[in-house]
Amino acid sequence: EAGVAQSPRYKIIEKRQSVAFWCNPISGHATLYWYQQILGQGPKLLIQFQNNGVVDDSQLPKDRFSAERLKGVDSTLKIQPAKLEDSAVYLCASSLALAPTSNTGELFFGEGSRLTVL
Amino acid sequence: GQQLNQSPQSMFIQEGEDVSMNCTSSSIFNTWLWYKQDPGEGPVLLIALYKAGELTSNGRLTAQFGITRKDSFLNISASIPSDVGIYFCAGPLDGNTGKLIFGQGTTLQVKP
Numbered sequence: 441e442a443g444v445a446q447s448p449r450y451k452i453i454e455k456r457q458s459v460a461f462w463c464n465p466i467s468g469h470a471t472l473y474w475y476q477q478i479l480g481q482g483p484k485l486l487i488q489f490q491n492n493g494v495v496d497d498s499q500l501p502k503d504r505f506s507a508e509r510l511k512g513v514d515s516t517l518k519i520q521p522a523k524l525e526d527s528a529v530y531l532c533a534s535s536l537a538l539a540p541t542s543n544t545g546e547l548f549f550g551e552g553s554r555l556t557v558l
Numbered sequence: 559g560q561q562l563n564q565s566p567q568s569m570f571i572q573e574g575e576d577v578s579m580n581c582t583s584s585s586i587f588n589t590w591l592w593y594k595q596d597p598g599e600g601p602v603l604l605i606a607l608y609k610a611g612e613l614t615s616n617g618r619l620t621a622q623f624g625i626t627r628k629d630s631f632l633n634i635s636a637s638i639p640s641d642v643g644i645y646f647c648a649g650p651l652d653g654n655t656g657k658l659i660f661g662q663g664t665t666l667q668v669k670p
Contacts, residue, residue, distance in 0.1 A: 444600070471656055473656065473657075480662070480663075481662055481663075482648070482659075482660025482661050482662050483601065483646075483658075484659075485651070485657050485658065485659075488657055533600070535656055537656075546603050546606070547603070547656060547658065549600025551600055552600055
């Protein structure tokens with residue numbers, strides 16, 4: 441079974457530029473997440489989708505970050521304009537179900553997209 | 559807000575030794591998860607705990623859900639070089655959703 445695919449793996453941009461990351465979840469997984477992982481920290485949830493609807497985006501900095509999952513499968517995360525503090529690994533994860541209280545709720549993470557903002 | 563504190567922050571041990579790490583929270587969790595992250599990879603779930611007092615094993619790994627529901631422990635027995643990585647505890651932010659909050663991680667290095 442193919443895992444969560446993300447691209448690009450690495451991106452270097454200058455501050456105030458824009459960047460987009462793409463994620464293709466595991467086939468059949470209804471729930472998709474974007475997490476931000478700053479060096480030396482644990483991942484932090486940015487946004488959660490259920491099919492093509494947003495379940496929670498309370499921790500997404502909406503002045504510069506946007507995300508969409510138009511057809512309920514692939515998702516893109518965009519940052520515009522980027523700031524130095526956005527340097528991080530952006531992890532996409534997917535799960536069959538919404539809750540981790542059953543084995544269908546396990547989150548499967550992609551390898552991440554490492555962003556460096558200069 | 560909710561916060562998970564892991565200790566120790568890092569460990570450097572000899573191959574064959576046992577390892578213990580823990581995670582504490584200021585609030586109650588109804589699920590505890592332990593993930594491992596290798597360099598350049600995303601986190602991978604090791605063990606999931608769903609009931610207070612539960613003790614669950616996965617090979618050489620054993621994790622426990624604390625009775626108070628505010629802590630969890632992960633033990634690795636007879637460590638091997640491939641155990642190297644960062645271990646994260648995590649729990650759901652809002653009850654039964656997949657919105658996870660992660661600890662800051664425990665970095666494990668194993669000397670052959």
